[in-house]
Amino acid sequence: MRSFTYEKAHSPAAAASAAVRTSNAKFIAGGTNLLDLMKLEIETPSHLIDVNGLGFDKIEPTPEGGLRIGALVRNTALAADERVRRDYGLLSRALLAGASGQLRNKATTAGNLLQRTRCPYFYDTNQPCNKRSPGSGCAAIGGITRQHAVIGASDACIATHPSDMAIAMRALDATVQTARPDGTTRNIPIADLHRLPGNTPHLETTLGAGELITSVTLPKPLGGTHVYRKVRDRASYAFALVSVGAIVQRDGTGRVAVGGIAHKPWRVEAAEAEMPRGAKAVAARLLDGAKPTRDNSFKLALVERTLAAVLTEAKG
Amino acid sequence: MKFDTPATTNPIDQLKIIGHATSRIDGPLKTTGKATYAYEWHDVGSRPAYGYIVGSAIAKGRIASIDLSRAKAAPGVMAIVTAENAGKLGKGNYNTAKLLGGPEIDHYHQAVAVVVAETFEQARAAAQLVQVSYSAAKGSFDLAAGRDGAAKPPGRGDNQPDTNVGDFPGAFAAAPVQLDATYTTPDQAHAMMEPHASMAAWDGDKLTLWTSNQMIAWTTGDVAKTLGLPKENVRLISPFIGGGFGGKLFLRSDAVLAALGARAANRPVKVAMQRPLMFNNTTHRPATIQRIRIGANRDGKITAIGHESWSGNLPEGRPETAVQQTRLLYAGENRMTALRLAMLDLPEGNAMRAPGEAPGMMALEIAMDEMAERLNLDPVEFRARNDTQVDPEHPGRPFSRRQLVACMKTGAERFGWSARNAEPGKRREGRWLVGMGMAAAFRNNLLMKSGARVRLDRSGTVTVETDMTDIGTGSYTIIAQTAAEMMGLPLEKVVVRLGDSSFPVSAGSGGQFGANNSTSGVYAACVKLREAVAQKLGFNSADVAFSDGQVSSGNRSVPLGQAASDSELIAEDSIEYGDLAKTHQQSTFGAHFVELGVDVATAEIRVRRMLAVCAAGRVLNPKTARSQVIGAMTMGVGAALMEELAVDKRTGFFVNHDLAGYEVPVHADIPHQDTIFLDETDPMSSPMKAKGIGELGLCGVAAALANAIYNATGIRVRDYPITLDKLLHRMPDA
Numbered sequence A: 001m002r003s004f005t006y007e008k009a010h011s012p013a014a015a016a017s018a019a020v021r022t023s024n025a026k027f028i029a030g031g032t033n034l035l036d037l038m039k040l041e042i043e044t045p046s047h048l049i050d051v052n053g054l055g056f057d058k059i060e061p062t063p064e065g066g067l068r069i070g071a072l073v074r075n076t077a078l079a080a081d082e083r084v085r086r087d088y089g090l091l092s093r094a095l096l097a098g099a100s101g102q103l104r105n106k107a108t109t110a111g112n113l114l115q116r117t118r119c120p121y122f123y124d125t126n127q128p129c130n131k132r133s134p135g136s137g138c139a140a141i142g143g144i145t146r147q148h149a150v151i152g153a154s155d156a157c158i159a160t161h162p163s164d165m166a167i168a169m170r171a172l173d174a175t176v177q178t179a180r181p182d183g184t185t186r187n188i189p190i191a192d193l194h195r196l197p198g199n200t201p202h203l204e205t206t207l208g209a210g211e212l213i214t215s216v217t218l219p220k221p222l223g224g225t226h227v228y229r230k231v232r233d234r235a236s237y238a239f240a241l242v243s244v245g246a247i248v249q250r251d252g253t254g255r256v257a258v259g260g261i262a263h264k265p266w267r268v269e270a271a272e273a274e275m276p277r278g279a280k281a282v283a284a285r286l287l288d289g290a291k292p293t294r295d296n297s298f299k300l301a302l303v304e305r306t307l308a309a310v311l312t313e314a315k316g
Numbered sequence B: 001m002k003f004d005t006p007a008t009t010n011p012i013d014q015l016k017i018i019g020h021a022t023s024r025i026d027g028p029l030k031t032t033g034k035a036t037y038a039y040e041w042h043d044v045g046s047r048p049a050y051g052y053i054v055g056s057a058i059a060k061g062r063i064a065s066i067d068l069s070r071a072k073a074a075p076g077v078m079a080i081v082t083a084e085n086a087g088k089l090g091k092g093n094y095n096t097a098k099l100l101g102g103p104e105i106d107h108y109h110q111a112v113a114v115v116v117a118e119t120f121e122q123a124r125a126a127a128q129l130v131q132v133s134y135s136a137a138k139g140s141f142d143l144a145a146g147r148d149g150a151a152k153p154p155g156r157g158d159n160q161p162d163t164n165v166g167d168f169p170g171a172f173a174a175a176p177v178q179l180d181a182t183y184t185t186p187d188q189a190h191a192m193m194e195p196h197a198s199m200a201a202w203d204g205d206k207l208t209l210w211t212s213n214q215m216i217a218w219t220t221g222d223v224a225k226t227l228g229l230p231k232e233n234v235r236l237i238s239p240f241i242g243g244g245f246g247g248k249l250f251l252r253s254d255a256v257l258a259a260l261g262a263r264a265a266n267r268p269v270k271v272a273m274q275r276p277l278m279f280n281n282t283t284h285r286p287a288t289i290q291r292i293r294i295g296a297n298r299d300g301k302i303t304a305i306g307h308e309s310w311s312g313n314l315p316e317g318r319p320e321t322a323v324q325q326t327r328l329l330y331a332g333e334n335r336m337t338a339l340r341l342a343m344l345d346l347p348e349g350n351a352m353r354a355p356g357e358a359p360g361m362m363a364l365e366i367a368m369d370e371m372a373e374r375l376n377l378d379p380v381e382f383r384a385r386n387d388t389q390v391d392p393e394h395p396g397r398p399f400s401r402r403q404l405v406a407c408m409k410t411g412a413e414r415f416g417w418s419a420r421n422a423e424p425g426k427r428r429e430g431r432w433l434v435g436m437g438m439a440a441a442f443r444n445n446l447l448m449k450s451g452a453r454v455r456l457d458r459s460g461t462v463t464v465e466t467d468m469t470d471i472g473t474g475s476y477t478i479i480a481q482t483a484a485e486m487m488g489l490p491l492e493k494v495v496v497r498l499g500d501s502s503f504p505v506s507a508g509s510g511g512q513f514g515a516n517n518s519t520s521g522v523y524a525a526c527v528k529l530r531e532a533v534a535q536k537l538g539f540n541s542a543d544v545a546f547s548d549g550q551v552s553s554g555n556r557s558v559p560l561g562q563a564a565s566d567s568e569l570i571a572e573d574s575i576e577y578g579d580l581a582k583t584h585q586q587s588t589f590g591a592h593f594v595e596l597g598v599d600v601a602t603a604e605i606r607v608r609r610m611l612a613v614c615a616a617g618r619v620l621n622p623k624t625a626r627s628q629v630i631g632a633m634t635m636g637v638g639a640a641l642m643e644e645l646a647v648d649k650r651t652g653f654f655v656n657h658d659l660a661g662y663e664v665p666v667h668a669d670i671p672h673q674d675t676i677f678l679d680e681t682d683p684m685s686s687p688m689k690a691k692g693i694g695e696l697g698l699c700g701v702a703a704a705l706a707n708a709i710y711n712a713t714g715i716r717v718r719d720y721p722i723t724l725d726k727l728l729h730r731m732p733d734a
Ligand SMILES: Cc1cc2nc3c(=O)[nH]c(=O)nc-3n(C[C@H](O)[C@H](O)[C@H](O)COP(=O)(O)OP(=O)(O)OC[C@H]3O[C@@H](n4cnc5c(N)ncnc54)[C@H](O)[C@@H]3O)c2cc1C
Pocket: A026, A027, A028, A029, A030, A031, A032, A033, A034, A035, A036, A051, A071, A097, A098, A099, A100, A103, A106, A107, A108, A109, A110, A111, A112, A113, A114, A115, A162, A163, A164, A165, A211, A212, A213, A214, A237, A238, A239, A240, B660
């Protein structure tokens, strides 16, 4: 770990401008991802801006009938919130499927969205990795890729985004509110927050330099049955091989987002039109253009089968 | 004490303290954080500096150059040791690859430097500034590819690479029912909680190492050999060990680098191996490819049994002896086994809990299940029909005690085995396909010389000193129970001190030989102490009784402590074994039963309940014994379902080198476990009449799961771990 300087931010604007004032600065929230990466010198910020004191720890109703979730609301608090459990069960379930109790107590809403990949080569600084060190190559391609992406990947990177929470956020069409160093704020639809790797896998989101997430807003409840199914090798405390988040209405229409298969939460709105026709039809559209590796081609069948189970469960 | 005739009645048979479920006497120290693990000796070793290990970035080749200038200039750095400046280093008897690599590199993450700094953080930061440039060479990393070129390894004692009895090829060819199948087991990591860790302090040319090690005497010798010191100048202290599973049997780089770092920095130095290095720097259980052939008559009698195993290792490394159990477990007149060893440039393969039998039983016990099905026999019945009470290679040599059939029958009864549907894939409960599986458990019992010293003071307290270790197994407790039973004392009047090279040499912890041998050594020392006490108090030693803190004979009774009223009484002895292990085959037996569900949509496998029945000599402490067995069963679930070091065959390293990538079971994976110990004493094994238990519990578990998965789904997977992707394409429609 490199030595770094530290400050506690007192307002969102001050945090955002501090982040561009010092070169190579980073925000720190729960620190459950960032600190691990700093110890391995995968992240090497020279300055940390602690955003924990900014008061973004509330969950409030919006005039539109939705919920505004402060960027620093802990995963545990969010999953346990009565309104979330009642109206956005998918989110609560996805959160509880992630990490462990201890980690969720620390992990924040914004930090969770911005957590980095679990590609094992990304974690080993001896190995080439375009995401960690742009232009160095990708050690995963041709290597051990059971966990990796099957769709939307590139010749530069085949990593996945590991968040469970983000799958629910994507299915719920959340929006992300930010504060920028120039004092302006903006709304980013969750679909636009994460990028596909392309030739620049080190650029994972569309946030600008120093742009701070202040909250995440859920639109008004959609009703329907909410199911989150995470498939993994052990019963708990493992990242998803594949996860399926679905909201299914009584008439069989609904929404589906899939985790564990791409560089971002994977949702194809056109595929949802197939929902009344069943999992096979949805999966075919959802995975159109998939390019799995030999190690992870099982994920295609797994998505379809899991989705089928989810739809059956939703029917009750 | 020489143990060369079967044990007769002795004070242990009183079973006042031995045989009772007793909580670990070191438990409170651990739960209150007071147990001093290797990295936690805060009161000794003045102001230690910290070492951070730099691991090789290539698997094979040479270091072209190392530039230390930036690292040396970093804040707090006191010394950097590399092979270039370390001075001449020897190699220990027990490690294959050098513990400080360079200029030649033998495997990935082999240590190439240790950076010593004032604080841990400074050492870690400076370690990243060590600039090593390598010239990589081509290596061999793929066992399957190396299989054809694998060679016959040298034999060791009774462990010969090839065994042949009768006419295996002829009998197999003639058998009306045959199985010829190949199984694979992956490389596995010990993945213990406490990483390798050591603190070293020099006093002139004398070295003290506070470390985490299972085998004090082996390692003391190897420290001396590696550093070129006389053995007397090395002191090892290792009273608490946060798990080892065989990973800490040997000297490893943390200890060598702490010693070298301390010498270079002229300060005590602590080194804890970073978690990401734990998987490639250290040893692991090597992967195997195993071919098993079984031929039987239609009545279910095995006529031919053959087992071949291929594993890989670095030059001079040893094979995984995965055929070991097949030489002994089942009858059959025509038999063969063969071990072959491929040269691989992966990290060093070495012992992990139940080396040999653990991976061997993973394969053999699936084969037995497959064979039972071909014979249309219940798996329990098939095994029972092939029971043998003698070593099948040497029929003149009986087993000392062998209750395999009783284990299986008891287990079948208690588990409700008769409810199993022999036709696979037929039991469905909601989204689950449910199956049951069983396997035999088998592990040899090993006899090792073991010594102890016992001291009696005037308060009547007995202190036991032996270099035996407690790796979380309960050694402290069973040793205290042994001394208490022998000296007629309550447990509280016994103090146990372990893991110090200044104490008498014990068997150490490994190969499930720790409990039986170390307590037998304590027994021997206590016999001597009893004689000394009797003599001191003027008793005729033949008829004295030691109980309730009193020594008595006839109507005279004296408090034990009185024998030490003027000075401490000290007795030291060891147990040594005669020929009983040659005349009798000593092994431990059991049976594992598992019920599990396989999700019909995702093929996720979740265990529902498990049972192990063990017959392994006298159970010294039912609580610690159960703990060993359920821990082993948990490890078996890991082996069956998830544990695998993933080899990158291009560059030659284990890719999943942290505890997020190398999965072991979590609580949610283990819903319900039961254990039963059959009543057994084995007078051939030792005066304690006990045998090993710690590894038996692992042998066979994974196969029981594999067989249950087959029973649930009808899908036979012969390659571990059995992950959902190996089932999915053959699962029925949900
Ligand atoms: C052992 C382990 C297991 C895990 N298992 C799972 C799992 O199964 N499923 C899952 O989904 N996750 C899992 N996680 C990941 C966990 O969810 C994340 O570590 C956590 O959500 C990150 O939140 P944080 O607040 O600690 O982020 P931090 O570590 O503080 O920050 C993460 C990143 O977000 C940035 N950041 C933080 N706050 C802001 C903000 N307000 N604005 C802009 N940038 C910001 C930081 O600069 C940093 O780059 C696991 C983690 C661990 C360590």
